[in-house]
Amino acid sequence: MSSKINVAITGYFGTGSSAVVDLLKEYENVSIVPYENKSYEHNVLYHHGGLYDVCTLLSKGNTLYTSDKVISTFITEMKRLNDYNYVWFGSYKKMFGDKFMNLVYEFVDSIAEKRDDKTTNHIVKTRFSILKAMAQIMLRITQKRKFSNYGIKYIYDTEDAYCALPNEKELYDAAKKFTTGYFSLFDNKDNVKIFDHIIWPGQIDDFQQCFDNNFKIIIVDRDPRDLYILDQFIWSNNRFRKSKNHFPSDPIIFSKEWKNTLIENFKNSNALRIHFEDLIYNYESTVDEIEKFLGLNPVQHTYSKKYFNPADSIENTQVFRVNEDWNRKVKEIEKLIPELLYKFPYDRKPERSKMFADDSLGKVKI
Numbered sequence: 001m002s003s004k005i006n007v008a009i010t011g012y013f014g015t016g017s018s019a020v021v022d023l024l025k026e027y028e029n030v031s032i033v034p035y036e037n038k039s040y041e042h043n044v045l046y047h048h049g050g051l052y053d054v055c056t057l058l059s060k061g062n063t064l065y066t067s068d069k070v071i072s073t074f075i076t077e078m079k080r081l082n083d084y085n086y087v088w089f090g091s092y093k094k095m096f097g098d099k100f101m102n103l104v105y106e107f108v109d110s111i112a113e114k115r116d117d118k119t120t121n122h123i124v125k126t127r128f129s130i131l132k133a134m135a136q137i138m139l140r141i142t143q144k145r146k147f148s149n150y151g152i153k154y155i156y157d158t159e160d161a162y163c164a165l166p167n168e169k170e171l172y173d174a175a176k177k178f179t180t181g182y183f184s185l186f187d188n189k190d191n192v193k194i195f196d197h198i199i200w201p202g203q204i205d206d207f208q209q210c211f212d213n214n215f216k217i218i219i220v221d222r223d224p225r226d227l228y229i230l231d232q233f234i235w236s237n238n239r240f241r242k243s244k245n246h247f248p249s250d251p252i253i254f255s256k257e258w259k260n261t262l263i264e265n266f267k268n269s270n271a272l273r274i275h276f277e278d279l280i281y282n283y284e285s286t287v288d289e290i291e292k293f294l295g296l297n298p299v300q301h302t303y304s305k306k307y308f309n310p311a312d313s314i315e316n317t318q319v320f321r322v323n324e325d326w327n328r329k330v331k332e333i334e335k336l337i338p339e340l341l342y343k344f345p346y347d348r349k350p351e352r353s354k355m356f357a358d359d360s361l362g363k364v365k366i
Helices: 017-024 051-059 064-083 092-096 099-111 130-143 168-184 224-237 251-261 283-294 310-316 324-329 331-336
Strands: 005-011 030-032 113-115 123-128 152-156 161-163 192-196 215-221 271-275 356-359 362-365
Touching: 005 017, 017 030, 017 192, 017 215, 017 283, 051 064, 051 168, 064 092, 064 099, 064 161, 092 099, 099 168, 215 283, 224 251, 224 324, 224 331, 251 331, 271 283, 324 331
Parallel strands: 005 192, 005 215, 030 192, 215 271
Antiparallel strands: 113 161, 123 152, 356 362
16 A cells, blocks of 8 residues: 555444444554544534534525624534543544644634624524613614614624635635644554544535545445344343434334435445445455455455454344344335345344444443
8 A cells, every 4th residue: 555545434323334443453554543442433524513514504505694603603613522521522632732723723714704793693692781771762862763672682602703705616625624634633654544433424425525535435334124123122222322212113214214314326436335234244255345445455454353253243134033023023114115125145043142232332232
C-alpha cells in the first residue's frame, strides 16, 4: 500500500458493522481510532447541527436569514462535543486540547462572517418588563409613537450572529479541509485508519464532495428477518437500553420502513456494500473483496479469526429459526420484501446458548 487511507465502517442499526471492525483489527498496519479495544463512534459529522446539516442547509435554499442560525448552531454543537467527556463519542478537548475547535473556527471563518444584528432565530423567550411598558406609554403620549405591543422584552441566546453565503465550490472546499483536518487529528504510523460510524449510508452519495479521494466506506446490511427478531426479542432485554425497541413491532410497518431505509446501490465508487451474512457463509471471498477494496495484502492478516470468527458468528444468523413463534412472525416480512432477504445457502437453527448481540456495550450473551 503506497498511501494512507481513512475508512468509515457503517451500517444501519444492528446490521453488524462491528463485525467488519473486528475483522480489520486482525491486520497489521490497520488501526481503529482512537481506541483499539474500547467502543467509540465518530458522530461529529452527522451530529445535530454538524457538518452534514451545514452543507445541506447552505447549499439548498440558503438565505441571509437561515444561514445565521446554521453557523451559530454548528459552533455551539461542536463546542459541546469538544468540551464534555462523553467517553464513547466527542470528548475532543480531552484528546486533543484546542485542536478540534481550531478546525471548527477555521471552517466557519472560510465561509461566513460575524454580524452584529441577530435574527429572530436567536430569540429564546419573551418576558414582560414594566419599565419598558412605562417608557412606551410615555413615548405614546409625548411623541405619538405607536407600538404593536407594550412591555414585551425579547431574550436572545448568547450565540454570535453570522452571515454565510458561500458558493458550492467554496462550501465543499471548506468542508473537505475540515474532514481532512479531522482525520489528521488521529494520525499514526498505520496506513489504514478505521473511523466507526462517521457517516450513515443515506449520506454517502450526497456528501462525497466533503471528502478527499482517500476516504472509503464499507456499508454492512443484514437480513431483515434477523434484524426484526433481534430488535424485538433479544436486544430489548438489555436492561441498560433506554428504549425497549428501535424498530416498529408491526412487521408490516417494519418492512415498509426497512425498504425505505436500505440503500442497495451507491454512486460513490469509494463505497463498498457487503452483507453481514457473507462474512460468515462466504468468508474467504468476502475477506478477499475487502482486502482488494482497501489495498490490503493477505500477508498482513496476521491475527486471522482472533476477533471475528465465522464459526462463532454463524450463531447470530438465521435467528428467526430459533423457535416456531419467531419463524411465524417473519412470514409477513418475507412476503412484503422478498428481494431484500439474504439467500442463505442452507437452513440451520442457531444454538441459543451461543448467540450474542453486538451493541454499544459490547457482546451481550443472551
